[in-house]
Amino acid sequence: MKIFSTIGGYLLMIKGMLTKPENLKMYWKELMHQSVEIGIGSLGIVAIISVFMGAVSAVQTSYQLTTPILPKETIAYIVRDTVILEFAPTLVCIVLAGVIGSKIAGELGNMRVSEQIDALEIMGINSKSYLVMPKIVAALITIPILVVLAMVLGIYGGRLAGSMGNIIPTEIYDRGLVESFIPKNVWFGLSKAYTFAFIISSVSSYYGYNVKGGSLEIGRASTTAVITSCILILFADYILAFFLL
Amino acid sequence: MIEIKNVSKRFGDKEILNDISAIMETGKTNLIIGASGSGKTVLQKCMVGLFEVDSGEIIFDERSLTAMQEEDRKELRQQIGMLFQGSALFDSMTVQQNVKFPLDMFTRWTNAQKIERVNDVLERVNLQGTNNKYPAEISGGMKKRVGIARAIVLKPKYLFCDEPNSGLDPQTSILIDKLIHEITIENNITTVINTHDMNSVMEIGENILYLYHGKKEWEGTNKEIIFSKHEKLNEFIFASEFLRDAKNMRVLEERGIIDTDKNIDQLLKEGGTDTGS
Numbered sequence: 001m002k003i004f005s006t007i008g009g010y011l012l013m014i015k016g017m018l019t020k021p022e023n024l025k026m027y028w029k030e031l032m033h034q035s036v037e038i039g040i041g042s043l044g045i046v047a048i049i050s051v052f053m054g055a056v057s058a059v060q061t062s063y064q065l066t067t068p069i070l071p072k073e074t075i076a077y078i079v080r081d082t083v084i085l086e087f088a089p090t091l092v093c094i095v096l097a098g099v100i101g102s103k104i105a106g107e108l109g110n111m112r113v114s115e116q117i118d119a120l121e122i123m124g125i126n127s128k129s130y131l132v133m134p135k136i137v138a139a140l141i142t143i144p145i146l147v148v149l150a151m152v153l154g155i156y157g158g159r160l161a162g163s164m165g166n167i168i169p170t171e172i173y174d175r176g177l178v179e180s181f182i183p184k185n186v187w188f189g190l191s192k193a194y195t196f197a198f199i200i201s202s203v204s205s206y207y208g209y210n211v212k213g214g215s216l217e218i219g220r221a222s223t224t225a226v227i228t229s230c231i232l233i234l235f236a237d238y239i240l241a242f243f244l245l
Numbered sequence: 246m247i248e249i250k251n252v253s254k255r256f257g258d259k260e261i262l263n264d265i266s267a268i269m270e271t272g273k274t275n276l277i278i279g280a281s282g283s284g285k286t287v288l289q290k291c292m293v294g295l296f297e298v299d300s301g302e303i304i305f306d307e308r309s310l311t312a313m314q315e316e317d318r319k320e321l322r323q324q325i326g327m328l329f330q331g332s333a334l335f336d337s338m339t340v341q342q343n344v345k346f347p348l349d350m351f352t353r354w355t356n357a358q359k360i361e362r363v364n365d366v367l368e369r370v371n372l373q374g375t376n377n378k379y380p381a382e383i384s385g386g387m388k389k390r391v392g393i394a395r396a397i398v399l400k401p402k403y404l405f406c407d408e409p410n411s412g413l414d415p416q417t418s419i420l421i422d423k424l425i426h427e428i429t430i431e432n433n434i435t436t437v438i439n440t441h442d443m444n445s446v447m448e449i450g451e452n453i454l455y456l457y458h459g460k461k462e463w464e465g466t467n468k469e470i471i472f473s474k475h476e477k478l479n480e481f482i483f484a485s486e487f488l489r490d491a492k493n494m495r496v497l498e499e500r501g502i503i504d505t506d507k508n509i510d511q512l513l514k515e516g517g518t519d520t521g522s
Contacts, residue, residue: 122325122405123346123350126319
């Protein structure tokens with residue numbers, strides 16, 4: 001029964017944040033601050049993961065591609081589609097669920113425990129709207145950008161690994177990249193990115209905002225937020241693939 | 246003035262507040278006292294609208310909080326300042342940003358006007374020059390004063406303080422009490438303080454509400470407390486032998502039996518104890 005009250009509480013939080021801002025300028029400032037925290041703050045880890053993800057993908061595809069019937073361009077083609085369809089949106093967002101999700105849940109949990117959220121409410125500010133909405137909007141803006149960056153870097157990582165490991169020359173790799181390219185795949189990848197961005201930011205905000213207790217509960221909320229986000233990401237991944245492809 | 250009319254509140258099966266009625270007077274420091282778990286904080290949170298009452302009414306100068314729509318509540322909340330037990334300062338903001346925050350949210354003043362107001366209130370709480378410090382860099386007493394500054398920056402009509410002396414040494418506690426009392430009189434606001442600090446009760450308790458297990462047990466002033474024969478109240482306030490002796494001395498003083506400090510010094514000298522005063 002607890003799951004129903006959790007879902008209900010989550011939906012009430014989403015509903016509660018959809019109100020007119022008390023001061024648009026202050027909300028914009030908070031949105032920019034969150035965009036920097038979520039976007040710029042995750043740039044490093046996304047870049048590193050993406051390059052290595054593409055590199056490993058190229059090496060393992062080459063390992064599996066033992067038949068000479070298939071041309072070497074196939075490696076690039078497989079790396080490209082794997083990165084765009086799955087690795088960039090899903091793998092990167094699972095990592096971001098840990099990085100950003102725990103940060104959001106921890107920050108809001110700490111604010112709840114130290115009565116900062118109550119202080120906002122007493123001042124007449126809708127704390128759900130001021131604290132949660134900028135985080136969700138910032139995630140919806142920055143995470144898809146990070147996913148696109150991950151796509152580019154992942155493909156480049158494959159190229160780098162291919163040339164450094166003498167697996168596939170760069171000219172052949174580049175030829176394979178444009179072969180049978182389906183633009184719809186990029187839109188599919190982006191639709192995942194938007195969905196996962198919403199999941200990561202809203203679920204983490206819910207658990208952080210509703211912390212009851214002390215520092216132990218903040219830690220628990222953070223962990224629960226990450227686990228729940230990851231499970232929902234994988235579930236949404238399957239649903240989107242089933243219905244959109 | 247804030248009127249509490251027959252307010253009750255429960256959480257699950259547990260009754261926290263039971264039919265409480267009281268008046269918090271304008272221009273006075275109104276204290277809500279009681280042991281831990283007596284319902285002080287819940288009552289105060291009901292008064293500011295953080296909790297909904299199960300029955301009864303909270304009336305702010307003839308406007309019923311319990312009957313208000315959300316928009317009217319928001320407007321009323323902008324007339325309320327609150328000092329939390331832990332100060333509740335925003336960790337990522339400096340002292341200046343913390344105090345300026347309500348001005349940024351609710352006024353269309355220029356930045357220069359806001360900074361001027363911030364400096365005025367920081368001077369009032371004796372924190373000049375701390376503008377660029379973060380909450381982690383200042384002491385507990387300073388945090389409370391920043392909390393007070395933030396609470397009064399919009400010139401509220403109502404000021405709520407939740408255990409303002411908690412975690413402070415006796416001297417700093419008295420400073421905070423004095424500051425709150427002076428601000429109350431200067432601005433003619435209704436101040437409601439939750440406390441179980443006996444110094445606060447005796448020094449600034451102009452209107453005291455004593456709660457016991459969620460019920461109103463006693464109401465009066467700090468002078469009336471000394472003469473009260475209410476058993477539970479006396480056990481709570483004058484818990485130690487030292488305080489009971491102090492109470493008895495004060496009763497004798499109020500009745501003129503012990504006249505002035507000179508009288509006390511004389512008695513002590515005769516007894517062979519030098520006060521050094």
